[in-house]
Amino acid sequence: MQQLLNTALGGLTLGMVYAAFALALVLIWRSTRIVNFAQAPMAMLTTFVALTVIDAGYSYWIGFVVALLAGLALGAVIERFVVRHVEGGPEINAVILTLGLFIVLHALASVVFGNRYRSFPAPFGIRGIEVGETTIGLTGFGIFTVVAVLVVMGLLVALFRFTDVGLRMRASAFNPEVARLLGVKVGRMLTLGWALAALVGSLAALLIAGGSLVHPGYMDSIVVYGFVAAVLGGLDSPLGAVVGGLLLGLSLSFVSGYLGSELVALAALGILMAVLLLRPGGLFAQAQERRV
Amino acid sequence: MDGALELRGITVTYGGLTALSEVSLDVEPGTVHGVIGPNGAGKTTLFNVACGFTAPDSGTLTWEGARLTRLRPHDLAGLGIARTLQGVGLFDRMSVLENVVVGADTRARSGFWSSLLGLPRSSHEERQLREEAMTVLERLGVASYAARTPTSLPYPVRKKVALARALAARPRLLLLDEPASGLAADEMDELGELVRELTGEMAVLLVEHHMDLVMRVCDQITVLDFGRRIAQGPPAVVRDDPAVLAAYLGDAVEGV
Incomplete structure (x- = not known):
């Protein structure tokens, strides 16, 4: 019973991080039809920025905020100056470009920050919380993870639903030609979309890093899990990304807890294949096709 | 002139x-x-x-x-200058009201950052935009569809919504x-x-x-x-x- 609870709690926490990362991928896919494989090294770079700030003697929270802002800026710069050139062109160009960025950013991180493991601090306890006499599989940092992801998602929903800018971003994503006719500065909206996605990616990276080791490749497996979660949810649906992330986190946690941790990556690929075979549009696929 | x-x-x-x-x-x-x-x-x-x-x-x-x-x-x-499109060209996944608000939006003056951060002036403006959008929808007699999505509406209504969106830009x-x-x-x-x-x-x-x-x-x-x-x-x-x-x-x- 206790193992079941702990496995579920661990899966939920991890699922939240996958959800955030999947959401970052979905935000970009929706607006630019690009699967941003460079999301992982982009997010990784910002955790190294945070680490540099923390190592310079500032508090964890300053590092945290600086990293999120760095993510925002990096996303905007990459969209405006790199990705902009392939938008609207053949999809394969964009895929190759983001893979290229993946390698370049990796190399950049190795050169600037060093290609070795470094420990990343956590602002809250990373030991299980004690309830009565038993210790449950939920840490203080785990609670922070869940809350942080929920807060950021809430803010994004509010932005898209209730603000002017959100409305224009949605209009640009759904039908850029018409949005342009109505005077929406579509290019600026795409830049903002990438910036927000990169911020969410940074958040996921910071949460994965907290209390563990980071090196230039530490996010690489997460982009795979985030991608599986996004496909599970249908790639086009932010809500789907969140549900997909949670489902994937729970499934992988149970695989790891009951079958063995060496099977986790295999299970993720199994889930990806099953989704693509059985429901290629994802669990939240809309009935109607998007007009391209 | x-x-x-x-x-x-x-x-x-x-x-x-x-x-x-x-x-x-x-x-x-x-x-x-x-x-x-x-x-x-x-x-x-x-x-x-x-x-x-x-x-x-x-x-x-x-x-x-x-x-x-x-x-x-x-x-x-x-x-x-505003135009309508032969294919209507509404945003399918946004409500009728939101479609019209996007049309009216080009006149909104408050800056990018202030509306992003939801500053008071901006939210006041947004309320105003929504009211104006409703007024245009009422003028065309389609205000009762404000909360629906365009795909759920018959073609003539969609055409009116598209016209409302163009008019909302004044x-x-x-x-x-x-x-x-x-x-x-x-x-x-x-x-x-x-x-x-x-x-x-x-x-x-x-x-x-x-x-x-x-x-x-x-x-x-x-x-x-x-x-x-x-x-x-x-x-x-x-x-x-x-x-x-x-x-x-x-x-x-x-x-x-």
Whole structure:
């Protein structure tokens, strides 16, 4: 019973991080039809920025905020100056470009920050919380993870639903030609979309890093899990990304807890294949096709 | 100011085919100018020139006294020009109200960051935008659909929403591309009344093949045939023009 609870709690926490990362991928896919494989090294770079700030003697929270802002800026710069050139062109160009960025950013991180493991601090306890006499599989940092992801998602929903800018971003994503006719500065909206996605990616990276080791490749497996979660949810649906992330986190946690941790990556690929075979549009696929 | 929109000697060729040859017309402020002609006469090409989709091979386009050399689609809104699309072009996954708010939004003045951060002035403006959007929807009689998504609505309602979105921008020139296509007779009457109401508020360029609608709502009419302007003037004059009768109106005019 206790193992079941702990496995579920661990899966939920991890699922939240996958959800955030999947959401970052979905935000970009929706607006630019690009699967941003460079999301992982982009997010990784910002955790190294945070680490540099923390190592310079500032508090964890300053590092945290600086990293999120760095993510925002990096996303905007990459969209405006790199990705902009392939938008609207053949999809394969964009895929190759983001893979290229993946390698370049990796190399950049190795050169600037060093290609070795470094420990990343956590602002809250990373030991299980004690309830009565038993210790449950939920840490203080785990609670922070869940809350942080929920807060950021809430803010994004509010932005898209209730603000002017959100409305224009949605209009640009759904039908850029018409949005342009109505005077929406579509290019600026795409830049903002990438910036927000990169911020969410940074958040996921910071949460994965907290209390563990980071090196230039530490996010690489997460982009795979985030991608599986996004496909599970249908790639086009932010809500789907969140549900997909949670489902994937729970499934992988149970695989790891009951079958063995060496099977986790295999299970993720199994889930990806099953989704693509059985429901290629994802669990939240809309009935109607998007007009391209 | 002479002529809100002036087209002078517009010529457009596609390969060896001349789609428009030396066509000139003025859309005066606050009036409705209709463009009619048989299929293939060059109506759509003319519309596309007026909204910047097609660059003319020769001829000039002047809007409010300034010559537009490289008019591009995304410049329209900033110039105070709105257009409707033949395919309606609504955002399917946004509510009707949200669609119209996006149209009105180009006039919103508060900056990017202040609206991003939801500062008070901005949220006040957003409320105002929503109210204005509702007013336009009410004017077109589709306010009751505000919360629905366009895909769930019948075609005539969607056309009205698209028109509401164009009007919400409070343009000084409205370009209407075949607004009556797909409408039943009574809906067309309603559309005619609405376009008539817009005179005085804005200039309207109406490209349409429904003859009686054009005759009823336009102050000036340009008749095209094989890319050339064969007649121009108020409906009463155009109706009786022998060239027009010969080219196009011969049988259609019977029912007017």
